[in-house]
Ligand SMILES: *Cc1c(COP(=O)(O)O)cnc(C)c1O
């Protein structure tokens with residue numbers, strides 16, 4: 366598979382866009398540099414080369430460290446979803462009926478500045494198949510489970526060989542019927558979507574689904590749209606999830622364009638998440654009232670199937686929860 370890259374100034378030198386990124390990096394404030402020390406800048410060179418770094422925009426704000434990340438508000442948490450408490454076995458989370466989530470890696474191709482897992486990257490996770498045995502045994506014992514979700518990190522940073530081997534073990538558990546993958550890869554590293562990925566996803570007995578994480582239409586470069594199309598043409602249902610982010614997609618025009626682009630790329634909008642209150646990302650927070658106004662606007666502008674569900678995650682809740690309509 367294509368490896369992920371920690372962006373370095375030596376990659377793709379002399380490309381004008383990369384030169385302007387290098388320029389931005391040289392002029393980062395000491396606070397932004399400190400933010401990058403805590404959560405490094407990471408971006409694949411091919412994506413870096415598509416972003417006009419000299420202007421502030423929806424993509425620079427998702428990936429460039431900012432001084433505001435050092436402002437920690439009361440109520441912001443290191444582990445906002447209390448994953449470390451919810452955890453039963455290493456790498457596995459079962460919070461909702463019928464679904465077991467496996468964190469198959471902590472690695473991602475990009476580092477998104479708003480990430481709720483930004484402080485959890487050192488989490489020790491099972492790596493080899495043998496390390497997954499306790500989780501596999503627990504899934505086999507629990508007949509209420511129907512679906513396994515590969516999450517992370519980004520599961521598609523792992524090779525198809527490793528994913529296929531784990532999937533084969535899951536497919537041997539009779540009560541499982543579905544396998545879902547949550548990933549940002551088709552958008553940030555579209556070349557990851559190769560035949561070798563479709564091969565095992567189509568071959569497994571489990572019904573495959575893929576949920577792609579994308580926040581702005583500008584992320585949907587033709588190469589990303591081609592990767593999504595390849596998945597859909599391979600018979601994989603593709604849904605979207607996004608995070609509502611101040612200064613990135615918190616206006617009706619940006620969201621309308623995002624969802625129009627997604628449905629035209631044959632992706633069905635699924636969730637629009639309220640930001641999890643993680644320390645270092647408070648400057649991306651959108652108020653409930655504004656979020657609900659945006660949803661009302663989307664409902665007027667888009668076909669019904671193009672409108673995502675606005676949700677937030679509450680520790681201890683039995684499902685993702687909607688927002689009260691009168692906040
Ligand atoms: C979000 C999530 C799921 C999936 O929830 P859906 O509503 O089915 O998309 C499953 N397990 C955990 C731990 C989750 O955080």
Ligand code: SF4
Pocket residue numbers: 472473474475476477479480481482517518519549578
């Ligand atoms: S790809 Fe997902 S898990 Fe990885 S940094 Fe971005 S938001 Fe976080």
